[in-house]
Structure formats: structure tokens, C-alpha cells
Amino acid sequence: MNPIIEKTIQFVKETLAGAEAGHDWFHIERVYKTALTINAQEKGDELIIALAALLHDIADPKFNNGDEEIGPRIAGDFLKSINVDSTIIEHVKQIIINLSYKASLGTVTFHSKELDIVQDADRLDAIGAIGIARAFTYGGYKNRVLYDPEIKPNLNMSKEEYKNSTGPTVNHFYEKLLLLKDLMKTPSGKNIAQQRHNFMQEYLDQFYAEWDGIK
Numbered sequence: 740m741n742p743i744i745e746k747t748i749q750f751v752k753e754t755l756a757g758a759e760a761g762h763d764w765f766h767i768e769r770v771y772k773t774a775l776t777i778n779a780q781e782k783g784d785e786l787i788i789a790l791a792a793l794l795h796d797i798a799d800p801k802f803n804n805g806d807e808e809i810g811p812r813i814a815g816d817f818l819k820s821i822n823v824d825s826t827i828i829e830h831v832k833q834i835i836i837n838l839s840y841k842a843s844l845g846t847v848t849f850h851s852k853e854l855d856i857v858q859d860a861d862r863l864d865a866i867g868a869i870g871i872a873r874a875f876t877y878g879g880y881k882n883r884v885l886y887d888p889e890i891k892p893n894l895n896m897s898k899e900e901y902k903n904s905t906g907p908t909v910n911h912f913y914e915k916l917l918l919l920k921d922l923m924k925t926p927s928g929k930n931i932a933q934q935r936h937n938f939m940q941e942y943l944d945q946f947y948a949e950w951d952g953i954k
Contacts, residue, residue, distance in 0.1 A: 741786065741789075743786070743790070743821060743823060744786075744789055744790070744793070746821050747789075747790060747793045747794065747817070747818075747821075748793060750817055751764060751767055751793050751794065751797060752764050754797055754813075755767065755796075755797070759876070759877065759880050760873075760876050760880075761872075761873035761874075761876045761877045761880075762796050762877075766796065766864060766873070767792070767793060767795075767796060769864050769869070770792045770795065770857070770860045770861050770864050771789065771792040771793055771860075773859075773860035773863055773864065773931075774788050774789070774791075774792040774856055774857050774859075774860035775788070775789065775792075776860075776927070777856050777859055777860055777925055777927040777928055778856050780925075780926070780927045781852065781855075781856055781925050781926075781927060783851075783852040783853045783855075783856050784830075784852075784853055786827065787827055787830050787831060787834070787853045788853050788856050788857055790818065790823070790827070790831045791830075791831045791834040791835060791838075791853065791854075791857045792857050792860060792861075794810075794814040794817070794818075794831060794835060795810075795834070795835050795838050795857060795861060796810070797810055797813050797814050797817075797835075798810040798813050807836070810835055811832040811835045811836050814831060814832060814835055815828050815829075815831075815832050818831065830851065830853065833849045833851075833854070834851070834853060834854045834857055834858075836849070837849050837854060837858075838854070838857060838858050838861060839861075840862070840865075840901075840915055840919075841898050841901050841902055844896070844897065844898040844901055855924035855925055855928075856924075856925060856928075858924060859923050859924055859925050859927070859928030859932075860928070862919045862922065862923065862928070862932070863919075863923075863928060863931055863932060863935065865915070865916060865919060866916050866919050866920070866932065866935040866936060866939060867934070867935025867936075867938050867939065868935075868938060870916055870935065870939065871939060871942055874908055874911055874912070874916065875908055877908075878907075878908030878911070881905070883905065883906070883907060883908050884907045884908070885907060885908055885909060886907050886908070886909040886910075886946070886950065887907045890906055890907055890910065891910075892906070892910040892912075892913035892914050893906065893910070893914060894913065894914065896914060901914070901915075909943070909946065912939060912943060916939060917936065917939060917940070919932065919936075920932040920933060920935075920936040
């Protein structure tokens with residue numbers, strides 16, 4: 740393994756020790772592996788993709804008082820400390836800045852194949868069986884109700900409304916998770932997303948049937 744990748748993995752594991760279970764090292768590892776799987780078909784710059792995938796949640800704004808600058812800064816400082824080329828560092832920082840779903844609700848001015856690949860990998864971890872588990876884990880972390888039929892999903896949220904949402908976890912499926920399939924950028928990401936999307940729809944059908952005491 741590339742020594743730069745080895746050092747980055749160790750840094751991320753140490754930094755995220757004790758992190759919320761949906762945004763811990765195992766999330767990072769899944770995104771990293773999925774990004775490499777996608778890149779096997781898409782042929783982007785593997786080092787940039789690997790570093791961005793490993794560092795994309797090094798300081799998630801959700802757990803840092805909404806600070807959207809701390810993550811790219813920590814990532815950049817770390818990569819500089821291990822003598823990574825400045826052009827690579829800047830590309831990785833731009834991917835981290837523009838990666839999240841809420842970033843897509845604002846104005847995005849940076850684009851690259853590597854961003855598309857890492858973004859697809861990160862979004863894939865938000866859907867399917869693991870995506871469902873992560874949604875309810877985070878909902879529990881924030882003490883949100885599972886579902887309330889009286890509270891309808893907000894389907895036209897601004898970036899600020901999304902950041903400050905306190906709605907039931909099931910609403911999050913309609914406000915984000917079920918939308919991700921159509922936001923995938925790469926052919927590989929789209930193929931994987933379709934199956935995971937179908938699984939979420941089946942899950943919701945079962946959820947409502949159980950909620951209503953039907954089966």
C-alpha cells in the first residue's frame with residue numbers, strides 16, 4: 740500500500756475514535772472501498788480519490804457546530820504534514836468542500852471526475868440496508884422520533900432548513916435518501932444505487948404495514 744494512504748488511514752482511525760456510529764471509521768472505510776470500486780470503471784486519479792474518500796468526514800460540520808471550514812482545513816494541514824503535493828491537497832480539499840448533500844443545495848462551482856466518484860461512493864453509503872441503519876442511528880443520536888404521521892416531509896428545503904431539520908427519521912427518506920438514486924454522477928454509481936433504492940422502498944412498505952398493524 741502507498742505509504743501516504745497508510746499514514747492517512749492511521750490518522751483517520753485515530754481522529755474518529757469514538758465518533759457517532761454512522762460517521763465513524765467504518766463509514767469512511769466503506770466509502771473508500773466503494774470509491775475504489777467505482778474508479779476501477781471510471782479511471783480517475785486514484786490517489787486523489789483515496790485521500791478524499793478517507794478524509795471527507797474528518798470533521799463533519801454536523802458534529803462541529805455547523806463549521807464547514809474545519810474539515811477541509813484539518814485535511815489540508817494533515818496532508819501538508821506528510822508532504823503531499825500542493826495541487827493534490829487543493830483538489831482533495833475542494834472535494835471535501837463540495838461533497839455533501841447540503842452543499843449541493845447551494846451553489847457548486849467546482850467539478851471533477853474525482854469529486855463525482857467520491858460523492859457517489861459517499862451517497863451510496865446513505866442508501867440501502869446500511870443507509871437505513873445509519874439514518875436511524877443518527878436519528879437516535881439526535882433523539883428524533885421514528886415517524887409521526889402528522890409531520891409531513893419538507894420536500895423543498897433550503898440549505899439552512901436542511902441543516903436545522905429536526906423532523907422524524909422516516910421523513911429523511913423522502914427529504915434526501917430516496918432522491919439520491921437520481922443524483923448519482925457515474926454509471927457505476929447509478930447501477931449500485933438502483934438496487935439499494937429498491938430495497939429502501941421495500942423497507943418503507945414493510946414499515947408502514949407494521950405501523951398500521953397489518954402485518
